[in-house]
Amino acid sequence: MRYMSHLLPLSRVARLVGQPRSTIQRMIHDGELDTFDGMVDMNELLRVFPDVRWEDDGEFRRVEEIKEKAFARRVYERALPGKEVLAERLHELGREFAAAKSLLLHYDRVHRFLDDKLDDLAERAGVDAVATLRHWLRTELEAAPDEAARAEALLAQESVMRIMSATVTVRPSGHEFFVEGNDTILEAALRAGIPLNYGCSNGNCGECRARLLSGQVSKSHPHDYVLKESEKADGVILMCSYTAVSDVVVEAGVAGAEDIPVQRVQTRVKAVERLNEHMVALRLTTPRSRRLRFLAGQHVTASIGGDAGEYHVASCPCDDRQLTLHVRRDNRPFARRVFEDLRKEDTVDIEGPGGRFVFSLESRRSPVFIAWEDGFAPIKSLIEHAMSLEISEAMHLYWIAAAVDAGGADHYRDNLCRSWADAYDNFFYTPLSADDGLATLVERVLAAHANLSRVDLYVAAPRPLLDAIREAALARGLALRGWHGEVIEPFPGAPATG
Template structure:
C-alpha cells in the first residue's frame, strides 16, 4: 500500500515551498489524493532526499531549521514531554504492526498466485509459454517492490522521526495545515505559521480561540479561566491557547477570512528599541502585552499615539506571525512633530498607544500564484510585511521583489532583502537605483528583462506600493502588457 503524506509535510520533506509542490500537481507530474501525495512520488521527483540512513537526523534538523527561519523571533521550542512522545511512538507502533500484517498477507497471496499459475500451466500445456511470461512478470514486479522499499527508506525514516518531534494540525473548513513543535500551544504554532486563527487574550480568559477536535488527541498545558460547558466538552471543544497537539489533529476552528474579520483594537505597548538604518530612516520596534497582542494582516496600517504629542499612521513592516513584536519604519528627518519626537525624545520602555489595524492591501493567500512585489522608496514597509507573511505561509512557487530608490544608500534594508534571497531559492531580489531616470520605466524595463517569455507574468499577482503617480503609471503599463486588473493590488504610501 502506498504511503500518503499531506502536502505540507511532503513540502517540508522535499525542502521546497508548498506552492512549488502544487505546481508539480497542476502539471500532472505528481498525483494528489484529497490533499495527500505519495511518498514514492516525492522520492522520484526529489532524488536528493534519498540520503544515507546516518544523514536522516541531519536532514530532519535542516527541516526544522528552515521552519525556524520563517518563524521570526521565536524562542526555540522545548522538546515534547514524555507523555506526548509515548503517545506518538504508540501510534507509530500500531501502524508498524498493521503494515507487517498487510505485508504478510501480501506475500501469502503472491505465493498462492504462483502456485495457482504453476498448476494452471500443468493443466493447460498449450498455454505454458504464456504462463511462464506471466510468472516472470510477477517475479519481476515483486523484486521491483522490494527495491523501491530500500530506495524510499531514508524518506520514510525522516518522515517517521518528524512525526515524533512535531504533530501536524489541519484546520476545517479552510484546509490550512501547520506543525506543532515540542510543547507549543496550538494557537502559538498556528500564528507562527502565518495563519489568522481567531483569538483574543491568548491567555485562557476570553474563549475566542475555542475549537472543536474532529480527530486526534490534545494535552492541556496551562490552566484557563474561561469555562467550557459540559456540552462543549462532550462535543470536543478546547481552547487552542491552552492545549498542545499530542497526535496529528483535525480541528474545526475559526479564522479571519479577510481584513473585515479583524477587530479594531486599542493597545498600550512599549518601545523595545529604535535602530537607525541610514541617515534618514530608522526602525521603531514595539512590544505589546502577551495578553493583548495586535491582530492584523500583513500590509495593514496602525495609528501610533503618544500622550501630549499627537498621533500618526504608519504601515506595519513586520509579519503578523509575530504579533507581539511590531516593526515601524519612520523618517528621522521628517518635519512633523510626531516624527521628530520619535527621532529625538522617544526612549526604550516608553509607552505609546497602538490603534488599528486598517487597510485592504493584504495578501491573497488562498491563490498560490507566483508573486511580484514592487516597492517604490518607503513603499518597502508594507511590502516587507507581505513578503514575510508569504514566506511564512509557504504557499507560492516564486517571488520577485523590485525595490526602486534614487540612490543605493536609500536601500535601507538591502542586506535583509539579500538574506531572503539567500535563504529561499524561490525568491529573487532586484534592487534598482534610478538616479535621475524615470522610476516607473526603470521598473518596467527590468521586469520585462527578467520575464522575457511571452505572457510570462500574466498569471502573477502583482503588489505595488508607492506614490499615487508611481502606482498609476506602473499599473497602466502592466495593463497594457495584458495583466488582468484583478491581479494588481496597490497601496498609496506617503513619504515617511
C-alpha cells in the first residue's frame, strides 16, 4: 500500500533514522536513496529503512526526558520552543491534520459509492470479474499491513520533531540546519557552523537581512533597524530577530574571511588547562552580548595588560561564546603570563580575526589536514567546523609532532583525535613522528592519496615543510584551488623541518 506523498528535508531524515546527515548524503550520492527536489519522500524512507523502529528514537526519548524534568531548567528552556512558536506550530499541524481528515472522509464516500455501484453491477450483470474486483477492494481497505503501522509511527515521530524544531534551508548555498528552542535563525545557523553574514547580532545594523522564500517565521527579538516597505513586501527579514515557525527556505549570504571586520572583545578565563610540559589550552568566554565573529582556521591577537601574542583559535565558531587558544611555552610575554600566573576569571583581550586559512565551503573534495606540532590549533578548529557542517566526504588528519622529551609539543590532544576516528566513520587519524625527516613525512602523507585532484589539502606547518608538501602535491595532481597553507612558527626546541 502506498501513502500520500510526504516530503522530508535531509536533516530531519537523518534525525529520524538516527544517522549523520553525511551518511544520508552519501546514500543519495550512491543512488541508494532517491530524492525529489532535494527532499526525501516518506514512502522512499520506509522502503530504504525497513528495519528502523521509529517509536524507539532519541527524539521521543528527549521529549520524555523533558517531560520528566530530568534536565536542568536551563537545558529545558533551551530545548523547548517559546509559547507563541509552539502555538503556531500546533496550529499548523492541526490545519494539516484537518486537511488530511477531510480528504479521508472524501475517500470514504468515494469508496462507499464505488462499493454500491459494484454491488449493482454484480447483481445486474452477474459477472465474476466484478465480484473479484469487489473482494480485492474490501480486502485491501480492511487489511492493516505492517507498513501502515510503520508509516503511522514515522508520521507521529516526524510530527513531534516539527513541534520541537524547524528546518532552515539556505539558498543559494544549500546549507540546512535546525532551529531549536528560542533560537533566532542566525543563532541556529552559527551553532550549526554556517557562517551566515551578519553584523551586530542584535537588530541594529541590518546586515543579517535575508529573503524568506517559503515557510513561516515569527519575530522573537525586537529590532531597531527599519526595513523599507519595498523590502518587507519582498519578504525580507532580519535573521537575528526572527525564528522559524515552520520549515523555511531563505535566500541569504554566507560570509567569507574578507567579510568579517576586526573586533575587540574582552574575555574572561574559564580555565587554564595544562596539556603537557610545553602546551596549555587557554579557555576563554566572551560576554553574552559581544561574541567574537570569526571563521575556523583564523587567528587573533591575545593580550593580558600589554603582553600580547598572536594565536590561532583552536575552537569551532559553532562553540558559541567559548574560545580556546593553544599556547606553547616560549619566550613571548603572553605565553609567560599564561604559564606562570594566569587564573580563572582573569581578563584577556582579544583582537581579530585575521587570516585566510579557512574552510572551502563550496568544495566537494575530500579534506586532508596536516598539522605540525601546535599547528594542530587551526586544524582542530577546521575539523570541528567540518564536523558541524556534517560534510559527507572522507576526512584525513596527519599530525606530525616530536615527543616532549625531544623538545616537541607531542600529539597533545591525541585522545581527542582518536575519539573523532572512533565516532565518525568518515574520519581517519594518523599521528606521525617529526623525527622521520621531511622527505619521508611528505611521502607518507601523499602516497596515501592516489588521486590528489579530488582532495583539498589544509596544511599548518613551518615554511620548509609547507613548501615541500605544496610542491610535491601539485606535481602529483593537486589542483591549485585545493591548496590551503598556513605558516606556523617552528616549535622552540623541536627538530627542524628542513
